[in-house]
Amino acid sequence: MCLSSVYQKKNGENVFLCKNIAKVFPGKAEVVVFDLMGQKAVIPGRILEIDLLENTILIEEEPT
Numbered sequence: 497m498c499l500s501s502v503y504q505k506k507n508g509e510n511v512f513l514c515k516n517i518a519k520v521f522p523g524k525a526e527v528v529v530f531d532l533m534g535q536k537a538v539i540p541g542r543i544l545e546i547d548l549l550e551n552t553i554l555i556e557e558e559p560t
Contacts, residue, residue, distance in 0.1 A: 500551045502529055505544060510554060513539060520553060527555050
């Protein structure tokens, strides 16, 4: 089973947000993720990169 960790790029740095992500639903201004236990997280921004070898998802913070 391949689960991913989510990071958000803020001020040029990758900030850890959550782990054990099993589902990802990209939207226009947000990304909705669900972990292994079904917990939902809504993260503002857009997907910048998905690395399947490292099991990471990088989300770019939307400018305010």
